Amino acid sequence: MADQSFRGTLERLAEWGELHTVEREVDLRFELGAVLGLRQHDKPQLFAKVxxxxxxxxxxxMNSRERIARLLDTDRAGLPGRILDALRRQIPPVTIETAPVQEVVHHAPLDLAALLPVxxxxxxxxxxxxxxxVxxxxxxxxxxRNVSIARLRLDGGGRVMVGIARNHHLNLLAEKAKSLGQRLPIAVAIGNHPAVLLGSQMYLGLGDDEYDVVGGLLGEPLQLVRCLTVPLEVPAxxxxxxxxxxxxxxxxxEGSVSEFHGFYVNYGPGTGGAIGCVTHRRDAVYQAILPGYAPEHCLLGAVAIEAVCCxxxxxxxxxxxxxxxxxxxxGRLHAVIAMHRPRPGEGKRAAxxxxxxxxLFKLVIVVEDDVDPEDAAEVEWSLAARFRGDEDLIVLPGMKxxxxxxxxxxxxxxxxxxxATTRPGDGERESRSEFARAPAEVLARVRAELGEY
Structure with missing residues (x-):
């Protein structure tokens, strides 16, 4: 099997010259996050001294589409197809007996803040x-099984608070356990292969196993190992x-907490819990995702949401x-849909x-597939060239x-x-005009030999 580890991902980034090691000591209180926030789409950061x-x-x-694609062994153009294939060709996981993540074991009583660089x-x-x-x-x-990501606040010792929306599957399972007079066992895996992170963000049905999608992304079964104190399996x-x-x-x-739009919100109380056991590699690397309006946080959701919606x-x-x-x-609220020769009314239906x-979607732009939906300038061009405000605008007030x-x-x-799918032409709504360009065979030849000009 291929290397399914997080450290393998870091090693690949280093081989590609795309991993920046920060040798200066950083403080976990605001400073580390400030570096990630200011470096945005720059190389991934490895903080050697915390x-x-x-x-x-x-x-x-995973702070750019190009990097996500490369870590999944494809390119930016191939990323959407790769994720759609994973949704359609899911591969169940396999369980192995031992894994390095259990080399070191800590049992309660625990001080998570002292143990982990959070x-x-x-x-x-x-x-x-x-x-x-995860x-x-x-x-x-x-x-x-359910696999997801939610924020966990350290509340002293082994106590944690999980911030989850009431409609999220993890909360539904916790509520079901409560109705049965039980607490819900959880396992939290930190430092994961990109396929695990991306798979955990898929909008699947309750009861569908996100690990199966991870297998689809890997092209092979995800290897799991059984936890030591709870009846769950985690990525090996x-x-x-x-x-x-x-x-x-x-x-x-909970009080004020950041959200993907970059503002503080106050959602009210979160769900309490406790950690009774921590396992890790001997030389473990802690993975952190800068929350708020930050590239990695927004992209992880965006890439998963767009695939499921498509x-x-x-x-x-x-x-x-x-x-x-x-x-x-x-990475949540606005979407662009590209369609191939949509029939009258199909664009509105798709939106x-x-x-x-x-x-989450509250603004949806529909373009034709001769427009790159990832290119903001081309999308705006499509609005300028093909959108008629009196016919092509949908306004739906009072939506949930x-x-x-x-x-x-x-x-x-x-x-x-x-x-934005109306084309200029002879005045007919469904007419399709032709772009002004050189003959296709000439364009193809020049494109292939462009470096020689």
Whole structure:
């Protein structure tokens, strides 16, 4: 099998000359996060000296589409197809007996803040947050697995607070456990292969196993290892694993916390829990994802959301080719749909279906597939050349919003669709004009020999 470890990912980045090692000592309280925030799309960062800790910290690992694609052994153009193939050709995981992630074992009582280099990110947040922890749980009735990411605040000793929306699957499982008089066992894997992180973000149905999608991304089964104290399995290539539980009946105040749009929000209480066992590699590297409006945080959600939405749309509208969730839309709220020769009305249908499929979407632009939906200038060109405000504008006031939307009122928002598929021509709505260009054979020859001119 291929190397499914996080350290293997770091080694590949170093071989490519794309890993920057920070030798200067950094403070976990705000300083480390500030470096990641200011370096944005720059090389991934490996902090070799973290004040008060021996573990190194890595961040900004998946902070561009090009880098995500390369780490999944494809290129930027091939990334959407690679993810769609993983959704369609899922591969179940396999369990192995031992893994380096269990080389060192710590049992309760624990001091997580002393054991792990967990950053405090922003001025008004109330504590240090684990942000790249892949949380594994099981439905207490069906036994079906759920794999996701949620923020975990360290609350002293082995105590944690998990910030999860009420409709998220992890919360639904915790609530189900509560109704049965139980606490929900969880395992948190930190330092994961990019396929694990990306797979954990897929919008699947409750009961669908995200590990199967990870296998599709890897092209082989994901290797798992059994936890020591909870009945769960975690990626064998992880660096660190926390084993414990969360309790839906234990509501813990959170206060201000950052969100993907870059603002502070106050969602009310989070879900309390505790960690009773920590395992890790002897020379473990802690992985951190800068939260808020930051490239890696926004892209991880965007790349997963657009793939799931595209797959859903293509089932009912074959003309759909791509869905792109934009950087400016915070990787959540704005989308561009590319369609091939859409019939009259299909663009509007696609926009409305996308808003229904992904509740976060509130601005959807539909273009034709001769436009690169990732190129903001080409999308704007399409609006200038093909959009008629009196016919191609959809305004849907009072639509249900996600709690994350920064401008929602009473959980509603106005959603907008812009259908930029009308072409200039002989005046007929469905006419398709031809771009002015040299003959195709000449263009192809010159493109192939352009360096010789």
């Amino acid at each position: 004040a008060g800790h021996e573990m190194k910290v890595a961040g900004n690992v 950053p405090t990110w922003f001025e008004h947040e109330t504590g240090p947050y684990i942000t790249a922890g 949380i594994v749980a099981r439905d207490p009735e069906t036994g079906r 290539g992880a660096e660190i694993v926390l084993e414990g539980f969360i309790d839906a009946g234990d509501l813990v105040p 797959e859903a749309l293509k089932r009912v509208i074959p003309a759909v080719r791509r869905v792109v969730v934009t950087d400016g839309g915070m 409305i279906l996308a808003m229904g499929q992904i509740n 919003a996600d709690r994350c939307d920064p401008v929602h009122q009473s959980m509603t928002v106005t959603k907008i669709g812009l259908i």
